[in-house]
Amino acid sequence: MRAVLFAFALLLAPSAPVLAQALPYHIDPGAREIVPSLAAVPSIRFLTTADFPPFNFRDDKGELVGFNVDLARALCADLAITCTVQAWPWDQAARALEDRQGDALIAGLALTPQNGALFDFSQIYLMLPGRFVTPVAAASGFEPASLDGKRVAVRRGSTHAEFIRRYLPTAGLIQFDSEIMALDALSKGEADAYFGDAMRASFWLNEHVGCCEFAGEPYFRPDLFGDGLAVAVPAGADAVRQVIDYGLARLKRSGAYDELYLRWFPVSFY
Structure with missing residues (x-):
């Protein structure tokens, strides 16, 4: 999955002016009212990986970049907390957190029962829904029953x-070996609609303006499409977790979270 996502990172383009785009809102608005003791968390050592674009990866200059990296740094800047972000190999990152070589892991660690026994998690800050894509003419008033x-x-x-x-x-399923192949089939008229990971589709749509659009509503199905993204902390590290939740709520309220989201995802997939 991570190798496939690298190709999508190459499709990132500067964001054009975007109007009336739906934005993520998974942050508990009440979290901003619960002010934790910031003195108890003077710094956060974030761990991540460098192979999960567009969330955390190295650019052509070798710099660690991505939505997760920017989010971690924005959170620390907003709270005036000293922040470091260090990349680890994926197969070592969770163990490094477990061994307390970092305070938090922001790298898409799955919210599974197995991981839940080892770590605590912040509130979810981004989900990856499934969505339909159709030709532009078919997107207005789209209903799945029409398929x-x-x-x-x-x-x-x-x-x-x-x-x-x-x-x-x-509906008649037409299966392809990749999302790009499935979307290309739609653009060629070989399919009437596409259904798949909305985040991946958003990058393709950014490169195929005028061809196709998201149609209908996003589908959030944790049982099929995952629980979403959250920050992992060592079990019992309540002070760090509470500060992260508080910081995420502040970024959402100020609009800084939405700015970061549209910077990395210029075609919103919500």
Whole structure:
């Protein structure tokens, strides 16, 4: 998955003016009212990885960049906390956190029962929904029921393909080896709609203006598409977790979170 995401990072382009885009809102607004003891957390050592674009990766100059990296730094700057962000290999990052070689891991660690036994997690700050993409003319007033008997392009073996099998059994699945191949089939008229990971589709749409659009609403299904992204901290590190939750709420309230989101995802996938 991480190797596939690297290709999508190459599609990142400067954000054009965007109007009326739906934005993430997973932050508990009440968290900003619970002011933790910042004196108890004078600094946060964030751990991440360098192989998960566009969230955390190295640019062509070797600098560690990405949405997660910018979010961690923005949080620390807003709270006037000293912040470091250090990259670890993916297969060592969680163990480094467990060994207290860092205070928090912001790298997309899955919220599984196994990880929950080892770590505590902040509130979710971003989810990755599934979405339909259709030609522009078909996007207005789109209803999934309109795909009865139509061709829906999906990535082979994906949970998005399973979603269509479960909930739109009368649609005709056309399966491809990658999301890009499925979306390209839509642009060529070989499919009537695409269903898949909305984040990946957003980068493709940014490169195919005038062809296609997101259609209908985003689908948030933790059982199929994952729980979303949260910051992991060592079990029992309540002071750090509370400061991170408080900081995330402040960034959302100020608009700084939305600015970061649209900087990295110029076509919102919400």
